[in-house]
Each structure stands twice: as structure tokens, then as C-alpha cells.
Amino acid sequence: MGQKSTYSYRVEPQDVDFTLRATLPALGSSILNVAGADAHGKGFGVDALNADNHSWVLSRMAIEVDERPTQYTDYTVATWINEYGRVLSTRNFTLTDSSGREFARAVTQWAMIDLTTRAAVDLSWVGRAHSEAIVDAPSPAEKPRKIRSVEPERFVEHRVVYSDIDFNRHVNTMRYIEMCLDMLPVDSFAREEGVRLDIHFLHECRYGELLRVGCQTLDDATLFEIRNEAGEAAVRASIAWRA
Amino acid sequence: MGQKSTYSYRVEPQDVDFTLRATLPALGSSILNVAGADAHGKGFGVDALNADNHSWVLSRMAIEVDERPTQYTDYTVATWINEYGRVLSTRNFTLTDSSGREFARAVTQWAMIDLTTRAAVDLSWVGRAHSEAIVDAPSPAEKPRKIRSVEPERFVEHRVVYSDIDFNRHVNTMRYIEMCLDMLPVDSFAREEGVRLDIHFLHECRYGELLRVGCQTLDDATLFEIRNEAGEAAVRASIAWRA
Numbered sequence: 001m002g003q004k005s006t007y008s009y010r011v012e013p014q015d016v017d018f019t020l021r022a023t024l025p026a027l028g029s030s031i032l033n034v035a036g037a038d039a040h041g042k043g044f045g046v047d048a049l050n051a052d053n054h055s056w057v058l059s060r061m062a063i064e065v066d067e068r069p070t071q072y073t074d075y076t077v078a079t080w081i082n083e084y085g086r087v088l089s090t091r092n093f094t095l096t097d098s099s100g101r102e103f104a105r106a107v108t109q110w111a112m113i114d115l116t117t118r119a120a121v122d123l124s125w126v127g128r129a130h131s132e133a134i135v136d137a138p139s140p141a142e143k144p145r146k147i148r149s150v151e152p153e154r155f156v157e158h159r160v161v162y163s164d165i166d167f168n169r170h171v172n173t174m175r176y177i178e179m180c181l182d183m184l185p186v187d188s189f190a191r192e193e194g195v196r197l198d199i200h201f202l203h204e205c206r207y208g209e210l211l212r213v214g215c216q217t218l219d220d221a222t223l224f225e226i227r228n229e230a231g232e233a234a235v236r237a238s239i240a241w242r243a
Numbered sequence: 244m245g246q247k248s249t250y251s252y253r254v255e256p257q258d259v260d261f262t263l264r265a266t267l268p269a270l271g272s273s274i275l276n277v278a279g280a281d282a283h284g285k286g287f288g289v290d291a292l293n294a295d296n297h298s299w300v301l302s303r304m305a306i307e308v309d310e311r312p313t314q315y316t317d318y319t320v321a322t323w324i325n326e327y328g329r330v331l332s333t334r335n336f337t338l339t340d341s342s343g344r345e346f347a348r349a350v351t352q353w354a355m356i357d358l359t360t361r362a363a364v365d366l367s368w369v370g371r372a373h374s375e376a377i378v379d380a381p382s383p384a385e386k387p388r389k390i391r392s393v394e395p396e397r398f399v400e401h402r403v404v405y406s407d408i409d410f411n412r413h414v415n416t417m418r419y420i421e422m423c424l425d426m427l428p429v430d431s432f433a434r435e436e437g438v439r440l441d442i443h444f445l446h447e448c449r450y451g452e453l454l455r456v457g458c459q460t461l462d463d464a465t466l467f468e469i470r471n472e473a474g475e476a477a478v479r480a481s482i483a484w485r486a
Contacts, residue, residue, distance in 0.1 A: 013279060014272045017405065018412050025406070029257045036256060156402075161425035162260065162432065163268070169261050169429075182404035186412075186450055189405065207429055 002133045004080040005041070007034045011073045017189055021068035024181065024197055025174040028063060031093050031106050032173060034077045038091075042133045044126055049112070054121060057201075058173060059088060059111045060144035064196045065104040074098050080135035084127025087111055087120055092139045105140035118204075145198045147236035150225035152214025156183065160209045170204040171211075180224040180237050183215040194242035203234040245376045247323040248284070250277045254316045260432055264311035267424065267440060268417040271306060274336050274349050275416060277320045281334075285376045287369055292355070297364060300444075301416060302331060302354045303387035307439045308347040317341050323378035327370025330354055330363055335382045348383035361447075388441045390479040393468035395457025399426065403452045413447040414454075423467040423480050426458040437485035446477040 007030075015026035039045040039056065049055050069075055076096045083090040088109040095104035112123040127134065158179055166172040177199065181189075205211055209229040216223040221240035228234040250273075258269035282288040282299065292298050312318055319339045326333040331352040338347040355366040370377065401422055409415040420442065424432075448454055452472040459466045464483040471477040 013276050014417065016410070018408050018410050020410050023406070033256050159399075161421075162427070162429050163266070163421040163425050165261050165429075167259070167261050167263050174257065178404075178406040182406050184405070186405050186408075 002135045004078045004135055005038045006076050006078045009075050011069050011071050016071045019189055020071050025177045029174055030077055034079050035091055038079050044130055053115045054112050055115055056110045057113050060109045060200045062144040062198045063106040064141050066194045067103050080137055081133055082135055082137060086122050086124050094140050107139045107141055107143050147200055147238050150216050150223040150236055152216050155212055155214045158211045158213055160205055160207050165207050169207045176235050179213045196240045199237040201235055203228055203232055205234050245378045247321045247378055248281045249319050249321045252318050254312050254314050259314045262432055263314050268420045271420060272417055273320055277322050278334055281322050287373055296358045297355050298358055299353045300356050303352045303443045305387040305441045306349040307384050309437045310346050323380060324376055325378055329365050329367050337383050350382045350384055350386050390443055390481050393459050393466040393479055395459050398455055398457045401454045401456055403448055403450050408450050412450045419478050422456045439483045442480040444478055446471055446475055448477050
């Protein structure tokens with residue numbers, strides 16, 4: 001059995017919004033960086049997988065933040081994998097400030113794809129080959145929820161530009177989250193309440209595509225659906241504030 | 244006379260584009276962070292100025308990059324002020340990799356504003372009060388060029404959203420640069436050539452405004468003008484690739 005790994009971060013000026021607190025995408029970015037660094041350190045990073053024409057793809061993510069840390073706050077991200085299924089592996093995170101208080105947590109689920117077909121491959125072998133990397137500790141939050149349907153009442157269009165894309169020329173994860181947050185009333189971010197984000201990736205969106213971001217306000221959450229140019233649901237998400 | 248100050252940075256995964264090299268906004272971000280940290284350390288940071296109801300505002304910036312560093316590259320930013328005028332102070336930067344090779348440089352010009360009127364105030368007193376912070380070393384590149392007029396042949400519209408704004412609820416500097424870069428053909432970034440960016444800030448753009456980003460292609464450069472909802476030129480910029 002493995003141990004949790006920890007990484008140190010600091011909330012930099014480019015990480016904060018108008019409240020001078022870290023944005024959800026900034027915290028999400030450090031979470032994904034930690035995932036990449038830890039997989040690399042344990043021998044199953046994207047670099048090692050690419051040699052076999054495979055790669056990791058983020059399928060679902062849930063982030064819960066009790067209180068967004070202010071600019072220049074130092075924090076620690078702990079990460080561990082506790083489950084390998086045939087299709088998804090589960091990687092967990094807790095974010096802790098320098099006094100040891102946990103202020104956020106995340107659960108991510110990853111598929112492995114064949115880079116030629118971009119189809120999911122069976123990843124049970126990773127669990128067997130790297131069983132020492134599995135940590136016997138429960139996920140710190142409910143797993144990412146599957147969002148089955150969204151009936152948007154409002155839309156904005158978004159053309160995928162250079163600044164949106166990653167090394168695959170697909171929209172990067174944090175930009176999808178920004179597209180959702182940007183549909184909310186800006187004063188949602190002035191209240192300092194806990195928030196839970198669930199996001200579910202169904203199709204990759206490419207440079208140049210015209211996306212349609214829809215949003216539906218429910219009593220207890222706001223749902224989002226980003227459709228690609230072909231009209232398919234590419235991303236679904238839910239944001240719920242918690243007093 | 245003062246000494247140059249140095250700060251350490253690393254190209255993180257969120258800093259790179261599809262070429263896996265640091266973007267201009269990411270390098271620009273570390274440059275502005277260094278400006279803030281150095282001014283703070285020397286006693287004339289935004290925090291100290293706010294006590295007198297003043298603040299620094301970036302008026303013009305020029306960045307020259309010979310080669311954009313790849314992901315995980317460590318680099319050092321050196322900064323120094325070499326001039327205080329009545330209206331503008333000049334802060335300089337060089338960016339150096341771990342082998343000591345300078346791969347980028349920048350010259351920025353800052354005004355001091357009164358936070359109530361948002362008008363520029365005479366800042367010669369800062370030069371007198373903090374003369375020990377002035378470094379007798381020339382700027383590492385030509386000062387930011389004034390871009391007097393742009394005759395755009397193409398436009399895109401951009402509504403200012405939550406993710407675009409800083410603590411003043413104005414569009415943050417790096418988002419303006421992204422708006423310009425996003426008008427260029429994406430393959431401009433695949434060629435690895437030197438680039439020089441000049442950017443000139445005329446009016447602050449606010450949350451919710453509908454901006455119009457125009458671009459004009461010249462033989463040796465691309466010019467940009469971002470107009471605010473009132474139709475005023477808010478930002479002008481020029482990007483020139485250098486073989």
C-alpha cells in the first residue's frame with residue numbers, strides 16, 4: 001500500500017478574482033498539476049503512457065471548497081489513488097492551509113485512452129502493475145455526480161480560441177469551468193459560501209469550434225451544458241453553493 | 244543607487260500553449276507579479292500607496308521574447324527601476340534561464356493614480372523619497388511604442404465576464420493580451436520565432452461591457468485596438484514576429 005503524496009502551492013496574484021480569493025479554476029489547476037506530477041513520479045504519467053500510445057483523460061471531477069484562500073496563502077495538496085476499475089481510476093485530493101485546516105477537497109476519475117482511436121482502454125493492468133500506489137483511504141467527498149440532463153434557459157456562444165486550448169488543441173479543463181462560472185451573476189462570488197462543482201467530460205472540443213454554453217437554474221444548484229458545433233453535449237456541470 | 248532584484252519562477256502546466264511553451268500572457272504574469280513584489284518590498288507597493296488613496300496603474304508595456312521556454316523550465320526575473328518622470332516611472336525586466344542565457348526582456352511604464360478621481364498624479368516625489376531604489380542601468384529594450392492609430396480590417400466582440408476581471412472589476416492585463424493573440428492564426432504560435440509585443444492602456448474596461456477587438460495586418464506587424472462599449476479606444480497593441 002502506498003502513502004499520500006503532498007505538494008506545496010501558493011495563491012499567486014494571477015490565481016485570484018475580484019474578491020482577492022483563489023478562483024475555482026486556479027485551485028482546479030493545482031489539483032490537476034498534482035495529479036500529473038504524482039502519476040509521473042510513480043511511473044504511470046502521461047510521458048510513460050505515451051510510449052505505449054496511451055494517455056490519461058479526465059472523465060469527471062468534483063471539487064468542494066469551504067472557503068477560498070486569499071492571495072499569497074500557502075497551501076498543501078495531498079493526493080492518493082484508492083481505486084482502479086476497468087474503465088476509471090479514482091484520484092483524491094485534500095487542500096490544507098498552513099495551520100493544518102482542510103479547506104477544500106476533490107475527487108477525480110480518469111480513463112485511459114488509445115491515442116490513435118481516442119477510445120477508452122481497459123486499465124485494470126495499471127492497478128495490478130502499480131498496486132503499491134493504491135492508498136487504503138476513502139475519498140474525501142462524494143464521487144463526481146453524473147449529470148444526466150440539463151434543460152438550459154439561457155445560452156452564450158463561445159468560439160474556441162488559441163488561449164483556450166491545451167497541447168492536444170482541445171479546450172483545457174479550466175476553460176470549461178470558466179465558461180460555466182462566467183454564466184453566473186458576478187455577485188455569486190462576493191458571498192463567501194462553500195461551493196461544490198461537479199463536471200463531466202463527454203466529448204473533446206477543438207480549436208475553432210463554436211460552442212453553445214447553456215445554463216439552468218434550479219433551487220439548490222445551477223446546471224450547465226456545453227454543446228459542441230455538432231450539437232452534442234460535450235461537458236455537463238453543476239455548481240451548488242452551500243451556506 | 245539600488246541593485247537589481249531577482250525572483251525565481253518555473254513554467255507550470257497552466258502556463259503553456261499547445262506547443263508546450265510558455266505563453267506571452269504567462270510570462271507577462273510573472274513580470275507583473277515581480278513588479279508588485281518588488282515595489283512592495285521597497286515600500287512603495289500598492290498596499291502602501293492605498294493608504295494615501297493612490298495606486299499604480301500600468302500605462303504601457305513592451306515584452307520581447309527570443310524563444311518561449313518549455314514546460315517546467317526554471318527561470319529568473321531580474322527587475323529594476325531606472326527612471327521616474329512626473330507622470331511615468333520606468334520598470335525593467337530581464338528573464339534568464341538556469342544556464343544564464345537571457346531569453347526575454349520587458350520595459351513597463353507606470354502611472355500613479357488617485358483612487359477617487361482615477362486621474363494621474365505627479366509621482367516625482369516617489370523618485371525623491373525612494374531614490375535609493377533607482378538603478379543606474381539602461382532599459383534592456385526599446386521603450387514601449389505609442390501606437391497612434393489602428394485601422395482594423397477584422398473584428399470580434401467580447402463581453403467582459405467574471406474570469407476577465409481583477410480586484411477592481413476591470414479587465415486584467417493578461418486578458419487584453421489574450422484577446423489580441425486570439426485574433427492571430429493559431430499557427431503563428433507553432434513557428435518558434437522571436438516576438439515583440441507593445442501594449443498601451445488608455446481606458447479601463449469594466450465587467451459587463453461589450454468590447455470590440457479589431458486587428459490590422461501590416462507587413463511587419465499586426466496592430467490591435469480594443470474599443471469599449473462607449474466606442475473609445477481602450478487598448479492598442481502591436482505584435483511583431485522576428486525571424
